[in-house]
Amino acid sequence: MAKNTNKQPTVRFSILAAALLASISSPSKASIGVIPLGFGSDSIAMAGTDIGYSHDPLSINNNTAGIAKSTTSQLSTVIEPYFMTHIRHADSLNSMQASSNDLTAFLSIGWTTPLEKAPDITIGLGVFAQGGIGYEYKNLNTTFGNQDELSALIGVFRMAPAIAWRVNDKLRIGFSASVNYSQAEQQVFPNTSDAETGFAGLHIKDLSGISYAWRAGIQYDVSNALTLGLAYGSDTKLALQNGSAVVNFEAMGLGRVKYNSAEIDGLKLPKELGIGFAWQATPQLSIGGDLNWYSWSEALGNVTTQLSNTETANAPNEIIVSTDFGGQDQFASSIGAQFQLNERTQITAGINHAGNVIKHGNESTLNNLLAKWHISAGANHQLSEKWKASLAYVYIPIMSRKYTNTQFPIGDDAEETFGGYSIAFGISCQW
Secondary structure (H helix, E strand, O other): OEEOOOOOOOOEOOOOOOOOOOOOOOOOOOEEOOEEOOOOHHHHHOOOOOOOOOOOHHHHHOOHHHHHOOOOOEEEEEEEEEEOOOOEEEEOOEEEEEOOOOEEEEEEEEEEEEOOOOOOEEEEEEEEEEEEEEEEEEEEEOOOOOEEEEEEEEEEEEEEEEEEEEOOOOEEEEEEEEEEEEEEEEEEEEEEEEOOOOEEEEEEEEEEEEEEEEEEEEEEEOOOOEEEEEEEEOOEEOOEEEEEEEEEEHHHOOEEEEEEEEEEEEEEEOOEEEEEEEEEOOOOEEEEEEEEEEOHHHHEEEEEEEEEEEOOOOOOOEEEEEEEOOEOOEEEEEEEEEEEOOOOEEEEEEEEEEOOOEOOOOOOOOOOOOOOEEEEEEEEEEOOOOEEEEEEEEEEEEEEEEEEOOOOOOOOEEEEEEEEEEEEEEEEEEO
């Protein structure tokens, strides 16, 4: 609700503080809610089953302890095109419409090396597309009889230096600190203005900021065949500041009013705690599993959008809108397997299931966080003594949820649909 020291019409805003997502880039990646399924093509190919398996430089963002496994220097990179084939919205005024933001790609890269004078200590650096979301509906029918745009694009990028210690032949511990850059843009029917209801459309752009986070992990080899792991990641605040906004007051006689300061506060990527294992069942077959807990109730809780610093006379000096995303804590579980076909080639597969990120009743067009199942498969091949190539495929089955819309001036009886797939290509080198 606008806080206003001038005398003018009361203005109602339906603003859902820029729905989360990546790479959210991160506008959307194969993910549990708004965080990636895994980092590195092997992790992705096993549906995020990586706490006991982590071993390459991209493990900096999985279980950091795993980077101490290697006694050589390593470089790994992965590019992941993501195809959002079934991001859909429908309501009593709109037949099923597809989000126009249906294709994106993500790149992550990591490097690690043991210290020459202390080979039990490994250091590294990783750069990751950490998370995000991207929904963009160009022509939604509104209750005011027109068509307009509704969109939210958020991206989170991470740079993380790391250190890990091989305490002995069985135990490894690791830690990474990260600098996270977030950016976002949102449009809520920017070409719509209605004096009778007091609705004013909104366009917020150039939101960005820096925040900090950390991760820690442990791996322990119970035997030559069984490894246990534990990993923790702190929450990551999405610092969405220093933006500007245009509010459509045309129906109120003020035109389109620019606010030179805009920020969204309260959005985070969740803290997480996970346990996992990797078991070498036979010389060719390895089986593993992970159980992760995510604090979505804090990450997607109360969110505040604030606009200020306008030069337009008689316009509200400050607009503050609060909303509850309705996030709820959840567990995600996965199982994965690796099978060694021959000395150079390995095939992998996995399945991941997550609970509902958003409470039923808090859904909206811009927090379509419905992905629950991820089914993956892949392969890696040792090209030479130094080089290895990997391929992974992830399928997200189509999920739909019906709800009563209370956020936006569109139809009351609404339905969101989510589904898609991604293909990850990885290459790594050790020397």
